[in-house]
Ligand SMILES: [Zn+2]
């Protein structure tokens with residue numbers, strides 16, 4: 001499957017029994033139908049996706065995004081929460097695409113389920129699974145390198 005946003009091949013990641021397709025290039029995540037609900041449950045959230053009536057469409061999206069399963073154009077839908085998070089849904093119900101950072105915002109927009117464990121596991125899940133591999137090595141500071149290279153002054 002290819003990333004709807006940048007066309008790179010998606011990587012299958014499994015954590016806590018939930019399988020998602022993740023893009024190493026842009027950090028976006030594809031959830032097949034039902035997977036996002038499983039993750040919300042694992043994170044101790046009451047799964048609710050409430051959308052606004054209209055969505056302005058993604059700012060700066062240069063080309064239509066397509067479902068990695070059926071290649072139908074994904075429908076941008078804005079969640080009814082502040083700040084609004086925009087997700088891309090397959091019109092045939094194959095799943096949901098979330099850009100990097102939108103998963104955290106989406107989960108934070110859901111109520112913590114009664115008696116659920118502390119939602120710290122959300123951060124853990126996000127951090128370990130989706131954030132860590134994307135972090136790039138900080139590029140060497142050219143100023144620092146020059147200083148070491150020049151030696152004494
Ligand atoms: Zn991508």
Ligand SMILES: [Zn+2]
Nearest residue numbers: 067070090094
């Ligand atoms: Zn589809």
